[in-house]
Amino acid sequence: MPHTPLLTLTWTDHVTGHRGHLVVDRLVRGVSSGGLRMRAGCTLDEVAGLARGMSMKEALHYRPGARYIPLGGAKGGIDCDPRSPEANGVLVRYLQAMRPYVESFWTTGEDLGLTQDVVDKAMTEAGLVSSIQAVYPLLDDETAARQRLADAFALRVDGIGLDELVGGCGVAESALAALDRAGIPYTGTRVAVQGLGTMGGATARFLDRAGLKVVAVADIRGTVTNPDGLDVEALLAARDAYGAVDRAALRPADRQLPGDAWLSVDADLLVPAAVSYAIDAHNQTRITARWIVEAANMPVLPEAERLLAERGTTVLPDVVVNSGTNAWWWWTLFGDIDADADEAFAYTRRALRDLVDETLERAAADGVTPRSAAHALAEERLAEIARRYGHHR
Template structure:
C-alpha cells in the first residue's frame, strides 16, 4: 500500500493563544551522524511538566506529520480528563510525538533508533514519555532505550507517581498478561476501537449480527479490533495488509488470519479458507461491501480521489490521521460519518496511564471493562455534541477539547 504525501499540520479549533497555541511548544529535527537519516520530536503541550506520545518509525516520516500527531495526543489526553470523578488517579498529561524517517525493516533501523534515543535522552528523562507506535514494538523500544542509557521510556512521569516502585511493577505485570496467547498491551487499543464501533451501532439502532466490516491493517491495532468485532457478532468481510486485500462476503475467519500473520501483520496466503479471495489493487478494502470501514494502518490512506469508492456508512479511525481533511468534507457531504482517531484509538495511551497511576490493576477483565466504559462515554459525549451543534464528530471532539484545555491548564499548570 502506498503512502501519500503528508498534508500540512492539521490546525486545532480556534482558541485563545494561552490555551491552545497554534504552534507546538518544542519542534526539532535530528540528523543521524552515521546514516544521515532524520528523526523528529514535537512537544505540543505540557501538563504538570510532562507530555505523552509514542515514537513511530517509517520511511518518509516528516516533521509536519509528527506535529499533527503531537497535537492529536494533546487532544487524546484532554478527552480522557475526568474532572467529575474525584477517585481518578490518572491526570492527563500534555501531548507529544516522535518520528524517525527509516524503514523499520531496514538492517540499519535498530542502530538509528538507539542513536535517536541517545540524542533525545534529556527530553525523555525530563518531560517526554514515549512508547511503541507505527513500525516499532514496545519490546524494541524498551531494548533500545536500555541501550541508550534510559531507565524507562516513560521515566519522565515517575516523579508524578505516589509509589514509583509499585506503579512500575504494576505496569510490568500488566505487560506480562496474555489473553489467548496475545499480550494485553496488544489488545487494549483494539478493544477501544471495537467498543467505539459498537457504541455507534447502538446509537443508530443497528444490530451487531450481519453488520459488515472492512479493516485496513492487521497489525496490533487492526488485528485486535477485528478480533473484538468478530467476537461481538459482526462480520469482517475484508482485511488489507501490505500484500493486498483478502475478502469473503460470508465473513472471514479472523482467528485463522491472525494466526497466519507475520511480525508486520502480513497474512500467509496459504492459510486462506474456502470462499476467501484476494482482490486486486492495494485499495480494494475501501470499496468492500461493508457498513463500517476501519483504517488501522497508515496515515493519509483516504484522499479526495479514493474517497469516492467508499459506500460504508461509518469510517472509524483506528490509525492516526488516516482520512485527509478534504476527503472527510466530501464524505460528510455524502452522509458518511468519520469517527476521529483522537477519540477512537485513544484507549492504548489511556490504558498505560490507568495502569501506571493505579486506576486499574494488571488484569485483563478489569482493563477491558474500564476501556469499554470510558470509550462508551467518550463516543456518546462526542456524538451528542455533534448533534447539538449540527456538526461532524471530529468538530465535536475538537470543541470538547477546547472546553477542557483551559480547565486543565488552570488546575495543573504547564510546567508543574
C-alpha cells in the first residue's frame, strides 16, 4: 500500500505567483520536524520525499532512555530562486500563511537555499515566536531548554557557528566509519565534493583535517580540481553566502572545469552536498568512486543507485549520514548534551558512527543496499515509537 502523508498542501503567493509546499509525513506526540528549502523548481513531490526522509531520520535516532524522543517528519519547500530580489518577501508571506502549522505542529529550520539566520529573521517578520515553537510544550523546562539552544547557536569554532559545522561533522564521520570498516587508511584517500555551502563546506573541512585529500569541489560556477589536493581552508574562506567560491583564491595549479566534472574526477569518495536528483541513470556512468556519501537530500535517483551497486559503488544514504544537524538541535534542546562544541562533536561522531555501523551490518546480513537496510531499521523504530507514543499518520 503506498505511503500517504498526514498533510499535503500547496500555497500560491498572491504577489508574485511563486508556489510553496508543506508536507507533514507524520506526527509523534503531536509534533513534526523538517527544514524549509527555497530553490527554483522545487516541487510537491520533492517536498513529500524529503518529509518521508525526515520521519526516517528522526526514527533512526530513537534511543530508549534518552531525553530526546524523535518527532514526526515534515518538510517545507518554496519554488523561488533564493538569490532573487523577491525571495525575502515570498519567504515572509509563505511563513505568514503557514503560521498555524508552525505554531501548532511543524518545527522547521534552514535547508537548501536558506540559512538559519535568514529563516529566523523571516519568522520574526511573519510574527512568529520561533521556528521550533511547536515543540516547546514537550520540554520539561522550556526556559532552560531555550537558553541552552541559544547558547549552542552562539558558539563559534574557528570563526564558524557550531550549527554550521555539526552536520558536516556527522557526514564526515559517516565516511570515516565506512573507510574504517573497509580497512582503508585516511591519508591519500581522495574526495570530491559537490556544493560548498553549509553542509558541503563543513564536510570538506572535517575530511581534510582527518587527513583525506580533497581533490575537487563544485559550486554554481563550475568545478575546481587539483589531483594533489585543494587548499580547503582557503576555498572556504573565499565563499559567498551561497557557497560560491571567489576564483581569485585559487592557486596556479588548481584547474577550473565544467560544473558536472566532479562526477568523473579520480576520487574514492563522492560527496553530493547540494541539490536533489544530482546523480541519475545517465550520468552515473561517469562515476568511478567506491563510495557516494549523501550529504544532500535525495541526490542519487533509485535507478542510478541500482546501476552503481552493480558496478561496486556503495551509496551511504542521506537518512543516515546527513541526519546530524537535525539530531543536534534536539539533543541540545531536550538536554542530552550541553551547549559545548567538544561535547556536540563527540556526541555527533559517536551517534553517526553507530548508525553507519548498524546500517552496513544490516545491509551485509540481509544482502541489500545500505539504503534498504537503513529504511528497514527506520521502519522498525517507527513501529516502536508508535507503540509507545501512539500512531499518527
